[in-house]
Amino acid sequence: MNGGRTRPKVELDLLSLMLATGRAVSGLEPEHVQALRLCRMPISVAEVAARMRLPVAVVKVLVADLVDCGAVTAQAPPSPAGIYGRDLLEKLLDGLQQI
Incomplete structure (x- = not known):
């Protein structure tokens, strides 16, 4: 399935979002095709693993x-600071330290 490889050529996070580009690629293994079908809508690496x-x-x-053959794009997940803001994260840290 993965040719004995244990490390991907592209660095991916569990929350990296995958999205099919629509580019036609031939000669894919059945598992690649299944993953590509799941990537028709934005989906995380973790969700692809769960569904497969x-x-x-x-x-x-x-x-x-x-990603390497151009069939899928990968977008890194946003940082927690970008989602929640530094102030909220600092308040959370303060609260946890008080416990």
């Missing part, structure tokens, strides 16, 4: 192959 019922490490290799 495969270990995340295997899915990272499969999805990285799809």
